[in-house]
Amino acid sequence: MSLLVPVTVALLVSAQIPLSAQLQLPTGETVEVTADLVVSEPERQLLIARGHTQLRTGQTVLRADEVTYDQGAQTVSATGGVMFVSGLFAAVADAVVVDLKSNEATAEGGLFMQKRNVTPEALAAAETPQQLREMGDTPMLFRGTRIRRTDANTFMVEDLVFNPCVCGPGDPDWRMEARDASIITGERAILTWPVVYIASVPVLALPWLYLPLSDRRTGLLMPRLTTSSIAGFGIEQPIFITLGRSYDLTVSPGYYTGASRETHDLGGGTLREEPRYVGIRGPRLLTEFRYVPSEQTRGRWTLGFIYDLQPIRDPRTGAFYRQGNEPLGEAITQARGLRGETSWQHTQEMGHGFSNRVDAAFVSDGYFTRDLTADVVARENQYLRSTGAISHRGEEHYLGLEVAIRQDIRWAYPFFREDRVPAAADPLRPVLHGPRTLQKLPALTLSLPEQRLGGRWALGMRMEFSRLSPLTGRFGDEGEDGLFDASGARIVTGPDGLPQALLDPAQSNGRFDASDREARDRLDLFPRLSTSFGWGPYARVTPMVALRQDLYGGEVSGRTAQRGYPMVDLQVDSELARSYVGAESTYRHTLMPSVHLRYVPGVWGGVPPPGASPGLPAQRYDEIDSALPLGLDGQDEGFLHAVVEVTQSLQLKKEQALREPLRLRVGQGFDLTRYAPLWKEASNQEAPILRDTFARLLARVGIFSAGALVRYDTQNAQISQLSAEAHVDNGRGEALYARYDDLLAVGSDRLRRGIDTLVGPSSESRARAQLLTAGGRLTLGIGLGLRYEAIVQPLVQQQSALAQQILGVSYGPACDCWRIEGVATLRRGQKLPDFGLNFTVAGFGSFGS
Structure with a gap:
């Protein structure tokens, strides 16, 4: 409304103004005035502009059906579709009266807006209040019966109705009302006796409130x-x-x-x-x-x-x-x-x-x-x-230095101070030693991408130096079995064949002995030579020859060791495809069979043993140490593995968009080691040839998506893994989801095969774990939202299989600038649920989190 002051000066300059004119103000600013009719009444000290009245200066525009200047009362009034634009600040009103002496404005049906995502020129060109409302976003919206603008961005407002967030063109379904307020647009608002209304229902009243508006x-x-x-x-x-x-x-x-x-x-x-x-x-x-x-x-x-x-x-x-x-x-x-x-x-x-x-x-x-x-x-x-x-x-290399630290949180030991038994429990206050977890301190990796040799073959190399060590000390002090147990025991097989716990005096004794893990330095070299060529129009053949060589050094024992083996890899892929062209879409179905063979004829050397005694079986620290199958004596062995797969894919192309609604992959693993020539005969020659049969399905149609992975143990004639998930999400707040996992041989390496193998080891384990997670979200159309999630463990005995339930009830306005949610969580073994309150705010300032 600050434009009205220079406008009245302009109107006072001349009592007879043409229907369109540019006036020079005493301040040097130019104002353009246009109207259908201008009437001057000197005896009443009135000047009236009627019909499509527009007052413009710079980026400031005032539009109204009629503007009246009363020189005696020093007031300016605008009536009929009043619109005011100054930069990104806009206002609409039915009528506005401005007192030029106090710079106060009294608005009837006034609505004041701070705009964004729109240009000032576009706002100034709006011809109707509705156009002004609909342009851009409105991060701040307020009404008031009496408004005093003290400077360009500061307002003192009485009887405030306030909505400080991004809203659509319609009226918001929530608001704040206050007796009076001080507002600095884009910075803050201070409200006295504010009340929050949701759909005209008061829900919160405060004596004072500070709102950041940026x-x-x-x-x-x-x-x-x-x-x-x-x-x-x-x-x-x-x-x-x-x-x-x-x-x-x-x-x-x-x-x-x-x-x-x-x-x-x-x-x-x-x-x-x-x-x-x-x-x-x-x-x-x-x-x-x-x-x-x-x-x-x-x-x-x-x-x-x-x-x-x-x-x-x-x-x-x-x-x-x-x-x-x-x-x-x-x-x-x-x-x-x-x-x-x-x-x-x-x-x-x-x-x-x-x-x-x-x-x-x-x-x-x-x-x-x-x-x-x-x-x-x-x-x-x-x-x-x-x-x-x-x-x-770079274009021809990757060089990286990494540090990885793990904290063992299975027990309550502190990590940064000595843990002693309190004197009230034991006057001697013995020290309690926690686990010493191995860390990667550090790992240096140099990878050279494959470079062409001759024109067909490509040579690549990966080198990694790693130091695996506890964070404090140079050995783990785990004791006889190489595993830490908080009770100081080790697990052995008793006379009855059942596991039993025996005291482990070597655990936490401060000496490097038994099966303690020592800090170990390792250099891993992995050069590879590969090529790829077409086998006529029928298939593509990709052979590879590689060598892995590991060098070890123990920091406590001083022992050195090495392990190496060659590796031959062959993959043959083919593809059959057919397209179906429709009026608007094109479908393409592909069938891609493949055969993958990997052969390691033998191993020289081995992974170092634990502790001070060199006669113990090798102790493996990470995935590189466990890259190969293990024989019955615990040593690495050569192998010949194969995987046969068939992948089907259905693709849909519509205009320029390409989607894959369906993909199905079916495969079978084979361990052919008994038929392969090895330097040293594999110790487990009776292992089954057929390994897991697997299938993976991915589907997505409209709002529905699903995936499933099934592994079938051919030796035991049962499913060893079943993982499935499904989602239905319409993108408007309603969704259903579920995931189910069923794993056999939990704790074994069946599903965690070595990095250089194609199939996992055979296992007779029957340990099984199942987990089902399901839930959904629902919006009720009046700002209310519901969400529910349940976690079920079907195999849990002597307790409820329902491990946890979460129910959330929320409310947020249509402009979604804030949402409040009450959450109830009921866990297994609880009689009453836990309760929490989430309040999220987006779209204005830092109010909320």
Whole structure:
């Protein structure tokens, strides 16, 4: 409305104005005035412009049916389809009266809009209020009975009706009303006694509210409220802090009350009500730092602490320490103290082929994740893996340096401090040693892409130097069986043929002996020579000859070892295709059979053994060490494997779009080792020739997509793997999904074949696991949304197969600029569900998270 001031000056300059004229203001600014009729009434000190009145200066335009200037009262009034445009700010009203002395405007039916995704020129060209409403997006929308514009972007508003997010051309289905407000467009709004209305129903009232109206505005975010069976009631108040256009910080102080007490069975018929073994209680502070200084660099770093007031636990069992180390003694109430977590995700393209990335996560102790997370899937994680890499990629090489660290979170041992038994349980306060997990510290990889030799053959090379070692120390100290057990035991086969636990004195004894894993340096060389040629019009043949050579060095024992083997690979592919041309679409059906053979005639050397004794079987650390099949003596063996596959594909081309509605692959694995000449005869000559038969199906038609993988164990005549998933998603908020996994031989290498083999080993294991996850989303058309998910474990005995259920009920306006959701999670063994509240905001400022 600031345009009205110079306009009145222009109208005062002359009492007789033509229907179209350009007037020079005392300020030097030019105003163009057009109207169907201009009437001057000097005796009443009135000037009236009627009919398609337009006042324009620079990028500012005022349109109305009639504009009247009252010189005596120093007021300007505009009536009838009033439209005002200044840059990306626009307003429409039925009538507006402006007091030039106080610069206050009283609007009747006034609607004020901040626009984006549209040009100021397009807004200025709008001829009707409806056109103005529909142009671009409207990130801010407000009404008011009395509006005073104090400068270009600041308004003081009485009786505010406010909608601060992107809306369509229609009226939003939610709003805020306030007695008065101070608004700076694009920055913030301060509201006094605001009330939030949803469909004209008041749902929230506050005495005062600060709203940031930009994406980079410091302020309070929406509080996070949760309640769970392991942490009780929790509240966090995030504070968003802007650190320039490329950096921001979110600090979230909070507090968790802890879950209710539960009854513990101490044995001997003794029951005692105590705090839960798992969970947290106390104050928490979480900090998140985000940065995007350039298009090539971005990252996110978090750091969180909690002072846990729950009683300390024995990391070996997860239960409380007892007074005097007595099983029936009172729990020691000493607090767990300061615990924490941190994570860092970072990617950067440094130019000239150089790049780096970090994906790291660390926690202070092994139970930190399960103490804060009640989700049954997340609680089953056994390791946290962190990686960091820097690489250079050129046209003829790739060179990368990587560090990989794993944290074993199966037990509650702390990672960054010594763990001692409290004096109240044992006055000697012995040290408890946790597992020493192997890390990759570091791995240096040089890969040379295949280069043409002569004109047909291509030569490539991959070299990797890796150091596999615990993070602290140079050996794992696992003991007799090479496996860490929190109880200090090792598992052996008893006289009755059943597994039994025996004390392992070599575990955590501080000496490199038994089957301890030592820090190991390895150089892996993998040159390969390949070619590809057509076999007439019938097939394409791709032979390859390769050699893998590994050199090992033990950092504790000083032993060296080597292992190498040649490898011959042959693949033959063919394709039969037919096209069906329709009026608007073309279908293409292809049939692609293939035969794949891989042959390793023998192995020289072997992977080093563990511990100080060289007579033990080889100990393998990673996928390169386990690249080959193992004989009955635990040594690597040569092999001859084959896989026969047939792939069918149906493709649909419509105009320029190409889709694949259906793909089916069927195959059979063979172990032909007994028929192949080997340097050393394979020890397991009676192994079956036929291995798993497999089929994979992928389908997508319209809103429906599905996939399935089936592996059939021909030896045991049963399905060894069945994985299937299906999705129905209409793209408008309604969806159904389900995934089912059924695995046989869980824990074996059946489904994790070596990297240089084509089929996995034969196994008699009958261990089986099944998991079904299913859920859906539904929108009810009035802003309400429902979602449900269930996790089912059909093989669970003596408990409910239904492991977890999640029900979410949400509401959001039609413009979808915010959504509030209440979530109830019921897990197996709980009588009452956990509750949480999610509040997400998009489209205006940093209000919400």
